[in-house]
Amino acid sequence: MNQHNRLSPFPSRILERKLLTGGESTKKTYHLSLDLAGSGIAYAPGDSVAILPENDPLEVDVFLKAAGCSGNEEIVDSRSQERLSLRSYLLRKANLQKPSPALLKMLQTPSLPGEEQTPAEWLLSAPNAPFCYHEIPSLLLPLLPRFYSIASSQHLFPDEVHLTIAHVSYLSSKGKLRYGVGTHFLCDRAEIETTEVPLYLQPSHGFKLPSDPNASIILVGPGTGIAPYRAFLQERLYKKTQGRNWLFFGERHRKHDFYYADFWLSLEKQGRLRLDLAFSRDGARKIYVQHRMWENRKDLWEWIEEGAFFYVCGDAKEMAKDVEAMLQKIAADQGGLSEEDARRKIKELRAQKRYLADVY
Template sequence: MQAQAPDTLETAPTAERTSWTRNNPYPATVLDNHLLTGPGSEKETRHIELDLAGSGIEYLPGDSAGVLPINTCAAVDLVIERLQLTGDEPVNDFYGKATTVREALTSWLMIGKLSSSTLRGWAKHTGNPELSALAEPGNKEKLDAYLWGREFIDILEHCPARLDDPQQLFKLLPRLAPRLYSISSSQALHPRLIDLSVRVVKFESHGHKRVGVCSHYIGERVPAGGTLPIFIHSNQLFRLPASPDVPVIMVGPGTGVAPFRAYLQHKQAGCGRWPMWLFFGDQRASQDFLYREDFERWQSNGTLQRLDLAFSRDQSFKIYVQDRIRENSAELWRWLDQGAYFYVCGDSKRMAPDVETALLQAVATHSGRGPEYATEFLAEMKKQKRYLRDVY
């Protein structure tokens, strides 16, 4: 194995970065919100451009933005009605500050996804035997099956009851948490902007249409001119190599491509010469090729050395990024042997493990030294922080 001296990774530029936090988010004005996916796509992925002017916010490629969502008025109204409350009842928030039930259900409490602790609390509150049985220890499988695809309103409808002390909501429901989105721009090119690439989560369960709380909030509820509460989530473990000549292999299907657009903008801005190779994939080229113009332009002007695409539904059999890795494994091994960094971003459940398998196969075959060596090689890459993943 060729031992490659680990590069020191770029670090965050200033202390300014920490002044806006999840408890004190910056209200960033939305400058643009447009669809990246074309008509007929099964997905709704949006490009969001936020104005940072005057905020003092600084970030680097590889960082994410945290966004604090709020629940929809319609969802809040339904919960208030089912609990036989008016919404104006006074309660104290997590910090003891006075607020109302309506405000608490809008900004503080998670009603969009049913948690096991909420189910246990509601079982205790109502004494309902079915819920109590689910809450018993040892019933995890049944409990998970019940929780899957359900919201707080579902359990209220299934098992209605009054809530005489509305303050109990803060014990019953988890806190509404911010969601992270990979930043898809580089401040070296656009000093006053943050771009995000957000797939709006939509699905159907238990006979109802559902949406993801935060992706729906960003994508469909805050038009250009509105504001989104954001903070920077720094990720020192997903940085470009500090050395500007080290090759970079990027695997980012779907919204996983977001940080790699930031990497390419960073290179375009003159921050490094890194030879770059991108594997991108999605369902159909005509509808789901996110940022097609950017990537094709970077390929034709030499910013991006290689672009390999995998559109799973453009032919009778499925092709994924890991298949493209396999097809190009001899060349991939040459890059890795020259010390390339290997980055993966996107789906953690299937894509990332499948990509790792393809990577191991490429090393095992083309090093000529078999699977055991491939495992060692990957372990060494991890140690040297040149096998980097940001998966979710």
């Protein structure tokens, strides 16, 4: 029974956090194992968890200073009607990254605010702003849950959930180092076995293994898009299913960024997995997963025509669209279809739930 939700999350803790990227990698991606013992949470491959992160206490201090508050003030969260200290509210419930329309209205700012300014920076730029501390919850946006694809099968890890998380960091236009709230909490700030990590299950909407154990699956997942496929393959191995498995994985460098390499390579060695890799920054020209799909178009189309399920997971902005365009191109090339018919073919695959996407 999954009785936990956003209002009543399970207080989990991180059991293990391992860097998946090598020391010289240009990114930091982690494998996390979280404790589910006693939670009653039952998950299936393809599901995600929602994590309720905590803001960085340093950012809370910056906001409190800008607002002229100590943090000990008692306030009522206008959304949940909960009474709590202003500091707790700012830590767990407030979006301290993005200003709300209500805050900008109160500050009477021009209609096109500097998009990267935080609420604290806005307050600092208007020191005489007319507001009282108890209005703060109505002046800030809520801190939203962050979703992560589950990277484990519960048959193998009954009391754990595994995640694959890319630590988001970037420089603001003013050259300031900024971190993603959720990933900084999970990958850096939360202490192993100590810090409470509130979470609940977010069941997938159809992104799941075929019920037919003999069905073939084609998995396209560059970057953290690999996460649900680790769960898929663990589950299929546990259940000793006979269906064929084919993975297209891509990252920047083979040497530093081949996540879970031992697992995939050993499956390939055992003949349980066909594996195609695209390391984008190892050569003179970028190689992406869709290029590997094209190189293997004959087999790929045969698998689809024989009933294989096609999955894509990871970046929604570019990758997922390019992968779909490539599958359409392969349909036209190998199926001898017009552009229009190839488009219709992909639409049919979607309708048959044989083209499944989980992108973000």
